[in-house]
Amino acid sequence: KNQVEQSPQSLIILEGKNCTLQCNYTVSPFSNLRWYKQDTGRGPVSLTIMTFSENTKSNGRYTATLDADTKQSSLHITASQLSDSASYICVVSARAGGSYIPTFGRGTSLIVHP
Amino acid sequence: DTAVSQTPKYLVTQMGNDKSIKCEQNLGHDTMYWYKQDSKKFLKIMFSYNNKELIINETVPNRFSPKSPDKAHLNLHINSLELGDSAVYFCASSQDQNSGRYTQYFGPGTRLTVL
Numbered sequence: 001k002n003q004v005e006q007s008p009q010s011l012i013i014l015e016g017k018n019c020t021l022q023c024n025y026t027v028s029p030f031s032n033l034r035w036y037k038q039d040t041g042r043g044p045v046s047l048t049i050m051t052f053s054e055n056t057k058s059n060g061r062y063t064a065t066l067d068a069d070t071k072q073s074s075l076h077i078t079a080s081q082l083s084d085s086a087s088y089i090c091v092v093s094a095r096a097g098g099s100y101i102p103t104f105g106r107g108t109s110l111i112v113h114p
Numbered sequence: 115d116t117a118v119s120q121t122p123k124y125l126v127t128q129m130g131n132d133k134s135i136k137c138e139q140n141l142g143h144d145t146m147y148w149y150k151q152d153s154k155k156f157l158k159i160m161f162s163y164n165n166k167e168l169i170i171n172e173t174v175p176n177r178f179s180p181k182s183p184d185k186a187h188l189n190l191h192i193n194s195l196e197l198g199d200s201a202v203y204f205c206a207s208s209q210d211q212n213s214g215r216y217t218q219y220f221g222p223g224t225r226l227t228v229l
Contacts, residue, residue: 032215043118043204043220044157051215087155099170104157 002027004092004105012111017080021108023073023090031100035064035075036089038107044089047075080112117141118221120205126227127195135190135224137205145169146188147218148180149204157204163188164210192226200228 004025013019025033032051036044048057048064050073057064061078077084087107093100118139127133139146147170148160162170166182177193192199202223208216 041223043206043223044218045220046217049215049217089157091157099162101170101172102159107155 002092002094002101002103004090004103006088006090006105006108008108009106010109010111012113013080015080015082015112015114019077019080019110021075021077021088021090021110023075023092023105025071025073025090025092025103025105027071027092027094027103029095030068030071031093031095033064033066033073034091034093034102035062035073036091038087038089040086047088077110080110082112082114085110085112117219118205118207120203120221120224122224123222124225124227126229128229129195129197131195132191132193133195133226134192135203135205135226137188137190137221139186139205139207139219139221141207141219143207143219144185144210145208145216146182146185147206147208148188148190149206149220151202151204151223153201161188161190195226195228197228200226202226 007022034049035047038044050066063076066073089107090105091102093102121136145164147162151157160174161180163182179191181189204223205221206218208218
């Protein structure tokens with residue numbers, strides 16, 4: 001069964017600090033891995049997408065890494081801002097015929113305090 | 115100039131009723147999706163349509179029926195609503211599914227509460 005596990009479940013940090021969120025997956029056959037940011041009451045917004053051959057991808061202060069051998073990914077947030085407070089969701093897609101079936105993690109709830 | 119819009123934003127209804135949620139995208143995308151986010155915050159794909167054709171249908175009860183009148187719209191009809199249908203439903207769109215590297219753009223969500 002395809003699964004995506006994220007840790008920690010929640011995280012509180014001070015503004016300006018860095019943090020790293022983790023994602024472990026058992027999805028096969030692997031196609032790509034994405035990180036989304038979901039603000040409360042809003043739809044998810046894509047941050048990064050990585051395929052099997054990519055092991056790092058940056059988007060501003062967000063840097064995602066992928067280790068396809070250990071089936072782990074991380075999202076590193078640098079110099080956090082209050083607006084970074086949100087849920088961060090790891091999504092791993094499997095290729096199924098001509099389609100791509102995503103499996104979502106539960107997300108890590110990040111709170112940035114001033 | 116909202117990219118993906120959904121109506122209504124909130125929907126409260128009684129068990130057994132039939133309801134619809136509308137979704138429209140103005141991005142010119144070929145593929146549209148419906149997702150369900152339950153109380154534990156898990157998002158799960160329900161349907162995917164590419165150029166008005168169903169390409170993903172993930173073990174969803176047949177009380178749920180998507181309707182795509184054109185490429186820019188994908189509406190979700192739900193018959194005989196049950197308590198367990200209470201959730202937030204998200205519509206999304208992407209350029210296409212063929213490459214697998216598409217970015218999906220999500221709507222704001224519709225919070226459905228079944229009483």
